[in-house]
Amino acid sequence: MNSRDDQGPERDVRERIVNRLQSIGKGPRKQIPAEELQKLKSAASRLDQMLKAAANADQQALKSAAKLDLLLSDIRAGKDVTRNLKRRENSGTDKNEQA
Numbered sequence: 001m002n003s004r005d006d007q008g009p010e011r012d013v014r015e016r017i018v019n020r021l022q023s024i025g026k027g028p029r030k031q032i033p034a035e036e037l038q039k040l041k042s043a044a045s046r047l048d049q050m051l052k053a054a055a056n057a058d059q060q061a062l063k064s065a066a067k068l069d070l071l072l073s074d075i076r077a078g079k080d081v082t083r084n085l086k087r088r089e090n091s092g093t094d095k096n097e098q099a
Contacts, residue, residue: 032040074081
């Protein structure tokens with residue numbers, strides 16, 4: 001499977017979304033009931049929160065990857081990396097998981 005096969009479904013979804021958004025602007029304008037408008041605003045707010053959470057998770061993953069890359073570079077260079085590692089204290093939950 002190559003990357004074009006992987007992008008096919010995503011591309012189709014993107015194109016359908018673009019087509020729908022473009023068609024919204026072309027149609028006649030009608031008044032949206034207040035209840036439906038409130039539902040749309042709530043959904044948009046939830047979507048915004050989900051996008052922010054995903055962006056934060058991506059940013060954290062990139063930071064972790066950069067730290068790992070630096071650590072591996074130091075190991076390859078023969079440097080002592082033990083002082084750079086944080087030691088985790090064993091909490092009560094860790095002991096319960098081992099039992």
